[in-house]
Amino acid sequence: MSVTVRVPAKVNVQLAVGAARPDGFHDLANVFLAVGLYDEVTATPAGELTVTCEGPGAGQVPLDRTNLAARAAIALAARHGIEPDVHLHIAKDIPVAGGMAGGSADAAGALLACDALWGTDASREELLDICAELGSDVPFSLVGGAALGTGRGEQLRVLDVGGEFHWVFAVADGGLSTPAVYREFDRLNAHTDVPEPVASQRLLDALAKGDVDGLASLLPDSNGLQPAALSLFPELTDTLAAGRAAGALAALVSGSGPTTAFLTGDAESAHTVAEGLLASGTCRAARVAASPAPGATVVS
Ligand SMILES: C[C@](O)(CO)[C@H](O)COP(=O)(O)OP(=O)(O)OC[C@H]1O[C@@H](n2ccc(N)nc2=O)[C@H](O)[C@@H]1O
Numbered sequence: 001m002s003v004t005v006r007v008p009a010k011v012n013v014q015l016a017v018g019a020a021r022p023d024g025f026h027d028l029a030n031v032f033l034a035v036g037l038y039d040e041v042t043a044t045p046a047g048e049l050t051v052t053c054e055g056p057g058a059g060q061v062p063l064d065r066t067n068l069a070a071r072a073a074i075a076l077a078a079r080h081g082i083e084p085d086v087h088l089h090i091a092k093d094i095p096v097a098g099g100m101a102g103g104s105a106d107a108a109g110a111l112l113a114c115d116a117l118w119g120t121d122a123s124r125e126e127l128l129d130i131c132a133e134l135g136s137d138v139p140f141s142l143v144g145g146a147a148l149g150t151g152r153g154e155q156l157r158v159l160d161v162g163g164e165f166h167w168v169f170a171v172a173d174g175g176l177s178t179p180a181v182y183r184e185f186d187r188l189n190a191h192t193d194v195p196e197p198v199a200s201q202r203l204l205d206a207l208a209k210g211d212v213d214g215l216a217s218l219l220p221d222s223n224g225l226q227p228a229a230l231s232l233f234p235e236l237t238d239t240l241a242a243g244r245a246a247g248a249l250a251a252l253v254s255g256s257g258p259t260t261a262f263l264t265g266d267a268e269s270a271h272t273v274a275e276g277l278l279a280s281g282t283c284r285a286a287r288v289a290a291s292p293a294p295g296a297t298v299v300s
């Protein structure tokens, strides 16, 4: 018997970043929105813990116990006093090291798949606790939809979304390391009094109403990590400009980057913007996706 779980990618429609805390993390007001690009994680009984991965960028994904999906299986097994003897297969469609929480999605997917396979029957609360131990983005990958993440992003409040939003994601040539982007944020703000991060009520209202133009007007300044990502990856400025020129309502760096996100008016304009981005030669691939998307879900 095998269990397969489908898990979405995310875009941060707001990422307000506070000053570095003593533990090195940053307090956030992180407005997560799940988007319809998915990884699938399949858990199958095995003699020992093994991981395989297929799909774009699979070569960059570690297949040992550092893989976030493997770490999720180990954490669940340890809590229940069993061995993590499972084969995890990851069918990857979320860009790797792209700021779209691909590794976090695999962790949430593996957790749910192993829980079903092993019959450990963990409560939602226990699953969310394990997710938070694995990484700041992992709880949201489990929950999906839209949520405000505070603390380091792991404390979630579910948000209302009143309509569909249509996106294009431009995949860059190369990746960015999340810790490196936060370090660059610290360097750029070394002489600044960084304010407490707060969620924008106007942005939450736009999400709740499904107000595409309202959301578009707020996105250009909504990602506090964008200056750091652009400083480390200056070519992204050209990608953002190309997407705007192709008709996107708004353009921003997705999370820590280097994937860039473009909000469009409808599904048809998303395809037009994707074509324009590809033709511009400023990205490696352009993916169309709608939001909100459901969180980690058992599909078979
Ligand atoms: C950029 C985002 O993707 C936005 O959602 C997240 O904040 C990153 O979440 P993540 O990849 O799950 O990050 P974690 O695995 O928890 O942490 C990786 C590293 O990112 C930095 N980090 C992460 C989250 C946070 N609130 N402050 C940080 O400074 C720390 O250097 C940390 O060592």
Ligand SMILES: Nc1ncnc2c1ncn2[C@@H]1O[C@H](COP(=O)(O)OP(=O)(O)OP(=O)(O)O)[C@@H](O)[C@H]1O
Residues within 6 Å of the ligand: 060, 061, 062, 066, 067, 068, 069, 090, 095, 096, 097, 098, 099, 100, 101, 102, 103, 104, 106, 107, 137, 175, 176, 178, 255, 256, 257
């Ligand atoms: N299951 C996994 N899938 C992808 N990368 C993984 C996985 N497990 C560990 N990693 C490592 O994590 C790094 C970051 O990958 P990931 O795709 O999660 O980045 P990201 O989408 O930028 O993350 P985030 O948006 O949460 O900051 C990779 O370079 C890889 O070395």
